[in-house]
Amino acid sequence: QKVTVEVLDHLEHLALVDFRDLEGVEWLQEAIEFADQLHEVNTDGMEPMDSVLEDRCLYLREDDVTEGNCTKELLQNAREKVEEYFVAPPGNIPLPKLEERETFLQG
Amino acid sequence: LAPWVPVVGLEIHAQISSNSKLFSGSQVQFAAPPNSLVSFFDASLPGTLPVLNRRCVEAAVMTGLALNCSINKKSLFDRKHYFYADLPAGYQITQQRVPIAVNGSLSYSLCIDNKMSQMVTKTVRIKQIQLEQDSGKSLHDDTRSQTLVDLNRAGVGLMEVVMEPDMCCGEEAAAAVRELQLILQTLGSSQAVMAEGQLRVDANVSVHHPGEPYGVRTEVKNINSIRFLAKAVDYEIQRQIEELESGGTILNETRAFDSKLGCTVPMRDKEGKQDYRFMPEPNLPPLILYDAKSLPANMNHQQVVNIDWIHERLPDLPSVKRAKLVEHYGILPEHSFTLLNEDGLTEFFENVVKETQMKPKKVIGWILKDLLGYLKQHSLTVKESPVSSLLLADLLNLLEKKEISSTAAKQVFAELWKGEGKTPLEIVKEKKLELMQDQKELEEICQAVIDGHENEVITMVL
Numbered sequence: 001q002k003v004t005v006e007v008l009d010h011l012e013h014l015a016l017v018d019f020r021d022l023e024g025v026e027w028l029q030e031a032i033e034f035a036d037q038l039h040e041v042n043t044d045g046m047e048p049m050d051s052v053l054e055d056r057c058l059y060l061r062e063d064d065v066t067e068g069n070c071t072k073e074l075l076q077n078a079r080e081k082v083e084e085y086f087v088a089p090p091g092n093i094p095l096p097k098l099e100e101r102e103t104f105l106q107g
Numbered sequence: 108l109a110p111w112v113p114v115v116g117l118e119i120h121a122q123i124s125s126n127s128k129l130f131s132g133s134q135v136q137f138a139a140p141p142n143s144l145v146s147f148f149d150a151s152l153p154g155t156l157p158v159l160n161r162r163c164v165e166a167a168v169m170t171g172l173a174l175n176c177s178i179n180k181k182s183l184f185d186r187k188h189y190f191y192a193d194l195p196a197g198y199q200i201t202q203q204r205v206p207i208a209v210n211g212s213l214s215y216s217l218c219i220d221n222k223m224s225q226m227v228t229k230t231v232r233i234k235q236i237q238l239e240q241d242s243g244k245s246l247h248d249d250t251r252s253q254t255l256v257d258l259n260r261a262g263v264g265l266m267e268v269v270m271e272p273d274m275c276c277g278e279e280a281a282a283a284v285r286e287l288q289l290i291l292q293t294l295g296s297s298q299a300v301m302a303e304g305q306l307r308v309d310a311n312v313s314v315h316h317p318g319e320p321y322g323v324r325t326e327v328k329n330i331n332s333i334r335f336l337a338k339a340v341d342y343e344i345q346r347q348i349e350e351l352e353s354g355g356t357i358l359n360e361t362r363a364f365d366s367k368l369g370c371t372v373p374m375r376d377k378e379g380k381q382d383y384r385f386m387p388e389p390n391l392p393p394l395i396l397y398d399a400k401s402l403p404a405n406m407n408h409q410q411v412v413n414i415d416w417i418h419e420r421l422p423d424l425p426s427v428k429r430a431k432l433v434e435h436y437g438i439l440p441e442h443s444f445t446l447l448n449e450d451g452l453t454e455f456f457e458n459v460v461k462e463t464q465m466k467p468k469k470v471i472g473w474i475l476k477d478l479l480g481y482l483k484q485h486s487l488t489v490k491e492s493p494v495s496s497l498l499l500a501d502l503l504n505l506l507e508k509k510e511i512s513s514t515a516a517k518q519v520f521a522e523l524w525k526g527e528g529k530t531p532l533e534i535v536k537e538k539k540l541e542l543m544q545d546q547k548e549l550e551e552i553c554q555a556v557i558d559g560h561e562n563e564v565i566t567m568v569l
Contacts, residue, residue, distance in 0.1 A: 014382055016190070050183075053392035060410055063125050063162035066132035067146035074142055074150050074258075084141045085255035088192035090247065 003029055008105055009098045016095065021104050108352070111314045113344040114321060115280050116272030119287065120265050121297040122241065122305040123166045129240055129264035130157035130200065137303050141257040149262040151195035156390050161412065163264040164207070166296035167238050168396065168417050170266055171208025173290050173424055174233045178414050180396045182207045184238075184388040189381055192256050193243035201267075203385050206237035207394065213270070214426065215286040216444065217278060226441055231283050232271040241265050260304075266297065272311065272321075276344065277337030284308055285333055289425045289447060301332055308336055312343045314351065322347070322357060327371050329363040339364035343371050428453070436460065436467035445475055451489035452479070455496050462500035465507040473503060477517070481524055493526030502531040515540040 008019060008028075019025050071084055080087035098105060125135055133146040148155035171178050183205045186198040211233035219225040243261035245254045268287065274280050288306060291297040299306040313324035327343055330336045342364075347357050362371040397403070399415040423431070429443035432453065438446075446453045456474045460467045478499065482492060502523065506516045515535070522534045535541055543549055557564055 010382070014188075014384065050387040051389060051392060053389075056392040057410065058159060058392045058394050060161035060164065060412070061127075061132070061158045062409070063127055063160055064132065065127050065134040067127075067148075068133035068144045070145070070147075071140070071142045074145055074147075082253075082255055084143075085246070085257055086142070086192075088245070088254040088256050090249070090252050090254055092190055 003032065005098075005105055012103070012105070013095050019104065024104075109316045111344075111348050111351075112317055113275050113347075114272045114313050114315070114324070115274040115276065115340055115344075116311040116324075117268075117270040117274070117280060117284065118309045118311070119268040119270065119284065120241075120307045121170075121268065121287075121291055121299055123163050123264035123266060124295060124298050124305075125160060125162045125166065125264055127160055127162075128262040129160055129163050129238065131155075131262055132158075133262070135263050136259075137305075139259055141255075142259065144259040145261065149195075149258055151197075157200060157388070159391065159394070160264065161409075163238060164394065164396070164412050165417060166264070166294075167207045167236060167266050168412060168414055169294045169421060170268070170291065170296045171211065171236050172414070172418050172421060173294055174208070174211035174213055174236070174268070176208035176211030176233060176236060178208050178396060179205055180398070180401070180414075181205065182238075182394045182396075184391045184394070185385050186388050187383045187385055189383060191242070191245075192254050193245045193258070193261065195243070195258065195261065199240050199242065200388050200391075201239035202237035204387075206235045207396075208236040209234070211236070213283060213287060213290075215279075215282045217282050218441075226444070229274075229279060229282075231273045231279075234269040234271050236269075237267050239265050239267055272313075277339070277341035280308075280310060280340050281333045281337040284336060285448075286425065288333075293422055293425055293428075310336065310340050310343070312340060312347065313357070314344060314347045322351075323359050325357065325359065325371075326361045327364055328361060328374065329365075331366065335364060335366050338366075338369055339371060342369060346371065436471070438467060438471045442471050442475060445479070449479065449482075449489055455489050455492070458496035459500045459503065462497060463503045463507065465503045470503060473499065473520075477520055481520075494520070494523045498523055498531065505531055505535065509542060511535055511540050511542055515542070 003025070008025060012018060019028065075081050075084060075086070078086050095101065122135075123129070127133060128135055128146075128149065131146040131148040133149055134144045136144060146155075148157065168178055182202055184200055185203040187201050187203065188198040190197055212230050213233055214228055214230050216226045216228050219227055241260050241263040243256055243258040245256055247254055270283065274283060284306075288299045288301075291299040291306075297305055301307075308330050310327045310330065311324050312327060313322040315322040325343060325347070327339050330339050343362070350357060358373075361374045363374045364371050396412050396414055398413060402411065402413060425447050429440065429447060432438060432443040432446060433440055446456055452474065455478070456467075456471065459470055459474065463470065478492065478494065481487075481494075482489065499520075502516060502519055505511050505519075506513060511519070518538065518540060519531050519534045522529070522538070523531065529537070
């Protein structure tokens, strides 16, 4: 089962990754096939394990103010700032549709 | 034309009342210098990790118990991914698979035909309550084509309360949210002030014909008050009905409520349907809660959240407070609703009752009509009242002892309202409003009136 162009396009939109060329797509294909091996194990009636931390105790913190007040430090990495605000573009700039962008996926 | 059945569900986000944020130690406070209440974790700097705030867990358990939910002794955290400038991590930590509380209910009351004397009780099912992070705030600067981002709110704890689509109109939605607001304020788990963004409501609205499947629903956002919630829901129901009756279709879209125009408008969704790619939060183990039975013997009690311990300490909920007021003071149920609906009014009422011989059933009339009437007219809160409970009690005592008539009492009240510091007795004396008790004096006055109007008296006798 090959990964379709629709799925690849969808992934590029969602994650803003760029598969760039055939090698990138094949790499993804191989990664999926590798993970698919999991299906060979019969897991009927078993509770899925989603975290190796499942037996650990989730530490609960006291409700005290111990952090913050470091505006200068936080802003020092910002390329643009306006009066202690971070600056961002006016809105999300979504990836143009498949037909409208230069991508290897079109071929 | 076949009747339409409107269906309304609600997603409510309540900011948890806590000193620090859900997963970090930065402060929770409305209105502070931009980016001053932000920790490295809140700004999503690499190498930072979430650490769960115990107080937020307790707030969610309290709220779940108050809404008759089953508390999940094991709940999980997940990541919900989307890109936005005020979500620095690119994902929100939430509880999508197994939230902290499920399957509850909320009872609320409505007046039929706007008559307070005819109240009906309705119930809405609570699907779940989940803990999640709030995002930062975006300020749109259209002139310079940029967005300014303040992360002070990023990471503040939220309880998302999901109400099933059991409501059918704006009035029901508003009443349900109002009752939830009162419950949250009573518990102290959230201050739930909508104007400060501590309570945000999104409405899901659809219409269908009886017996047919549910229609396509729209989501309505940007509702800033309970009053606007009712308007927004009713407008959207009407819009959908008109659209469908004229042969159109309803799009599964998100719409914003425009309070100035009183209508809903599509939120321009350039990105199409979102795929949040939920995944378990790898940095947080499951959240385990205990009760009296499952309490581990030798665990640090600071690490234990005991559901039973919290249950035992729940305060009286609004419905219980109302019932107690009705029972204790003999007032009507609708009176108890009004008392609880105004911040501080119950206390005021009880203070007056304490200091006066007048029966509570009579006092309530003065509180709900005269006092509340004046307060509303001058847009004042109970706390801002120029007439204190003691002053009102004094006045009611004069009335009760028949030293003044009820008409005179209303006049004195109007004077007291000016807040000039005079006591009721002083005003009565000043304006000579005392009721005359002297039999002889009264007879002399009556005789004088009769003597002065001989013709009218003769006409009356004949």
